[in-house]
Structure formats: structure tokens, C-alpha cells
Amino acid sequence: MKRRISAVLTILASVALATSAGATLIENNTNLSAEWTRMPARVAATDSVDTILYNPAGTIRLGEGTWIMAGNQIFPKEYSHTKDGVTHKTTTLTTVVPDFFVLKNGTRWSGFTGFGVIGGGGSLEYDNGIIASSAKALGKSTGELLTGTALPEEVMSVWMGVYAGGAYAVSDTFSLSLTGRMVYGVxxxxxDGGDLLDYEKSGTGFAPIIGLNYTPTPSLNIGFRHEFRTKVEWEVDTIDGAAAPALTPALGEKGATSRKDFPAMTALGVSWKATQDLTLATDVSYAWHDDINWEGGEEGLDNGVELAFAGEYAIKPTFKVSAGYSYANAGVDTEDYSTALSKNAYHGLSTGFMVEPMRDLRVNVGLTKLFYEKDTDSHGITYEKDLWIIGTSVQYKFQ
Structure with missing residues (x-):
């Protein structure tokens, strides 16, 4: 039992760096909408309600009116780690990653509210267990590895963001935005199905988001936003199971608090209308891990980055097709990977379409495939990931 307790501690220490089941970076999602899944460069977008998420200062450029948008993403996936010819994998399907927003625009102002999944989303279940591997995460310097220790584990992680904000057009070409976002994490x-350990914690925090949008010419648009770090205090809601008494000093008793922030992010994008029918766009998104407080878990992390390029072609005004490429590096060294959820760099390919079946009604369908780089750590554990993202959304403008 003592060895199993040590294995549990090692597993939980290792997943402290990677508890977001679907995040494209360590914690921050960039796949915030169905529109992203078909055209991953969205930071300079001004054509959809999802600009609330990517380019809030650009919401004004949609024109006057009131819109609602509802969307969902599905994650078919296979994550695995292999050592000595034995593979431990999860294929848990995530079917509900929702978002919902309302936008109201006046002549020179906009106001909006809504919610979405900003980090993680879904669960991972390893039926044949995972290898307890991260001695470094426990602060050990010996490189000790609990070889052969594999415990069935299920991990679930999600960060929800609730938004309220608005934008104002300073001039015909320049607008500013201010958004407040409350973050709730679980x-x-x-x-062992909860028999050995059933553990749950949750946390909340609040931080502002600022944005600007600049349109120097009718064919060129520049978007910028900065999401400030969200200070999040977590509380243990549940700690049960046979191992709970022994683990309580390390994990905390029910009601105990700890700190794990949601990282700041800065994003810059450019959109260019190359022709009447063709739009090209590019983005860079940067997650700041320098100033987060994870009670030591952040040590050794680099900042995360995602680059994206995309194009959209209007076959006709009511039907547009799009495609794009993205690359992301979360900023985690291979030696710090969690066997429950590694953070391999990836290359992504996206495609999809937008159709307006009737006036003021718009439907988006997108598909993104993430091609993760295969990594092997110094213990001989090989980490592989395979992930699809399927996005759908419906947007309606009220007359």
C-alpha cells in the first residue's frame, strides 16, 4: 500500500503541469470557437460574433444590430505513453465543449456577454493505468522512477470563462475594448475507480481583457488583445477513498486552499482582403508563464506560443470555404511531461465552411487535425498524441 501511495503522489504531482484535457497550450485554449476550427487565424477577424473572444475591439465592425451565437466542439483523441513495449492509452471522446454569446452593436459602441471553455475541456480515462513517472515534479533530484507502477486513472479538467464587456470606436479606423472575465476551474x-482516490478541487478568479482594432485601409485589419493573468485560489471539494487519509497531508483536507493561476495571453493578428472573394489572415498568440503562481509547479516552464495562417474564399456571398495551418509549443520540457497528459508541440491543419441558409442565419462547420511531435524522455517513456477537433456553431442576427 505504501508503494501505491507513493505512486499516487507521483502521478498527481506530474499532472499538476498538465491538467487541461483539451488545451492547445498548457492551460490556455486557442480553439475557442467553431470558426477557429475552420480558420485558425481569428485575432484580426471582424466577421462573426466570435470576435468577442479573439478581437473584442473589432466587434464594432459588424455594424449595428443584435446577434446570438451558440457553438460546440467535439474531441476524438488518442493519447498514449509507452515504455518497454507496453502502451498505456486513452481514447476518451469529449462531446460537449460549448460556448454561447450575445452581442449588441450601436453606431459607435458594442456590448456583449456570454461564456465559453477557455482551458481544458473533457476527461481522460486510462483503463490499463498510467506510469508514475515524474520524480522531478515531487522535488526529487535522484531521477527515481516508479517503474512498473501503473494505476487506472481518470482525469477531468475544464476552465470556464464568463465574459461581459464592450468596445468603443474612437474614430472610423480605430476602436478600443474592455472585457471582464470570471474564470471557474474544476x-x-x-x-482505481475512486476506490483508492476520489479527488476534486475547484477555483475562481477574475481579470480584465483589453483590446484594440485598427483598420488603416478597407482591405487591411489589425487586431490585438491582452488577457491579464487571473489569480485563482482553489479549494478541495472532495477527498475520499482508501488512500485519502495518507494523502491528505500532501493534497489537503476538504476545504483546504491552494494557488494555481490561469496564465496571461497576448495575441496579435492581421487580416488582408486580397481580392473581393479571398481573405488571408495570420496570428501569433503568446501565453505568459513567467508571472503565474502554481506554488512551485511553474518552475522551469517556458512561455507558450502559437502561430497560425489561414485563408477564406467566398464561392458566393452565402457560402465560404476556408483552410489554415497552426503550430504551437506549450513551453514544457519533455522531462516534465505528465504521463496522464503530455504537452507535445503540434502542427495543425484546418478546413471547413460557412453557409447562410437564410437571411441573418449563419452556420459554421470546421475540422482541425493536430499532428503532434513524438517525444521520448530520459526514462525511455515515449509520448504520442492524436487529436481531432470538430466544431459547429449557429449565429443569428435579429432585425
Whole structure:
């Protein structure tokens, strides 16, 4: 039992760096909408309600009116780690990653509210267990590895963001925005079906988001936003199971608090209308891990980055097709990977379409495939990931 307790501690220490089941970076999602899944460069977008998420200062350029948007993403996936010819994998399907927003525009102002999944989303279940591997995460310097220790585990993680804000057009070409976002996070761990450990914690925090949009010419648009770091205090909601008494000093008793922030992010994008029918766009998104407080878990992290390029072609005004490429590096060294969820760099390919079946009604369908780089750490554990993102959304403008 003592060895199993040590394995549980090692597993939980390792997943501290990677508890977001679907995040494109360590914690921050960039796949915030169905529009992203078909055209991943969205930071300079001004054509959809999802600009609330990517380019809030650009919401004004949609014109006067009131819109609603509802969307969802599905994650078919296979994550695995292999050592000595034995593979531990999860294929848990995530089917509900929702978002919903309302936007109201006047002549020179906009106001908006809504919610979406800003980090993680979904769960991972390893039926044949995971290898307890991260001695470094426990602060050990010996490189000790609990070889052969594999415990069935289920991990669930999600960060929800609730938004309220608005934008103002300073001039015909320049607008500013201010958004308040409340963050709510939940992490759960079940080991041996909860018999050995059933653990859940949740946390909340609040931080502002600022943005600007500049349109120097009718064919060129520049978008910028900065999401400030969100200070999040977590509280243990549940700690049960046979191992709970022994683990309580390390994990905290029910009601105990700890700190794990949601990182700041800066994003810059450019959109160019190359012809009447063709739009090209590019983005860079940068997640700041320098100033987060994870009670030591952030040590050794680099900042994360995602680059994206995309194009959209209007076959006709009511039907547009799009495609794009993205690359992301979360900023985690291979030696710090969690066997429950590694953070391999990836190359992504996206495609999809937008159709307006009737006036003021718009439907987006997108598909993104993330091609993760295969990594092997110094213990001989090989990490592989395979992920699809399927996005759909419906947007309606009220007359």
C-alpha cells in the first residue's frame, strides 16, 4: 500500500503541469470557437460574433444590430505513453465543449456577454493505468522512477470563462475594448475507480481583457488583445477513498486552499482582403508563464506560443470555404511531461465552411487535425498524441 501511495503522489504531482484535457497550450485554449476550427487565424477577424473572444475591439465592425451565437466542439483523441513495449492509452471522446454569446452593436459602441471553455475541456480515462513517472515534479533530484507502477486513472479538467464587456470606436479606423472575465476551474482525479482516490478541487478568479482594432485601409485589419493573468485560489471539494487519509497531508483536507493561476495571453493578428472573394489572415498568440503562481509547479516552464495562417474564399456571398495551418509549443520540457497528459508541440491543419441558409442565419462547420511531435524522455517513456477537433456553431442576427 505504501508503494501505491507513493505512486499516487507521483502521478498527481506530474499532472499538476498538465491538467487541461483539451488545451492547445498548457492551460490556455486557442480553439475557442467553431470558426477557429475552420480558420485558425481569428485575432484580426471582424466577421462573426466570435470576435468577442479573439478581437473584442473589432466587434464594432459588424455594424449595428443584435446577434446570438451558440457553438460546440467535439474531441476524438488518442493519447498514449509507452515504455518497454507496453502502451498505456486513452481514447476518451469529449462531446460537449460549448460556448454561447450575445452581442449588441450601436453606431459607435458594442456590448456583449456570454461564456465559453477557455482551458481544458473533457476527461481522460486510462483503463490499463498510467506510469508514475515524474520524480522531478515531487522535488526529487535522484531521477527515481516508479517503474512498473501503473494505476487506472481518470482525469477531468475544464476552465470556464464568463465574459461581459464592450468596445468603443474612437474614430472610423480605430476602436478600443474592455472585457471582464470570471474564470471557474474544476479538476477531478479518480484512481482505481475512486476506490483508492476520489479527488476534486475547484477555483475562481477574475481579470480584465483589453483590446484594440485598427483598420488603416478597407482591405487591411489589425487586431490585438491582452488577457491579464487571473489569480485563482482553489479549494478541495472532495477527498475520499482508501488512500485519502495518507494523502491528505500532501493534497489537503476538504476545504483546504491552494494557488494555481490561469496564465496571461497576448495575441496579435492581421487580416488582408486580397481580392473581393479571398481573405488571408495570420496570428501569433503568446501565453505568459513567467508571472503565474502554481506554488512551485511553474518552475522551469517556458512561455507558450502559437502561430497560425489561414485563408477564406467566398464561392458566393452565402457560402465560404476556408483552410489554415497552426503550430504551437506549450513551453514544457519533455522531462516534465505528465504521463496522464503530455504537452507535445503540434502542427495543425484546418478546413471547413460557412453557409447562410437564410437571411441573418449563419452556420459554421470546421475540422482541425493536430499532428503532434513524438517525444521520448530520459526514462525511455515515449509520448504520442492524436487529436481531432470538430466544431459547429449557429449565429443569428435579429432585425
Amino acid at each position: 479538476n477531478t482525479y479518480e484512481i
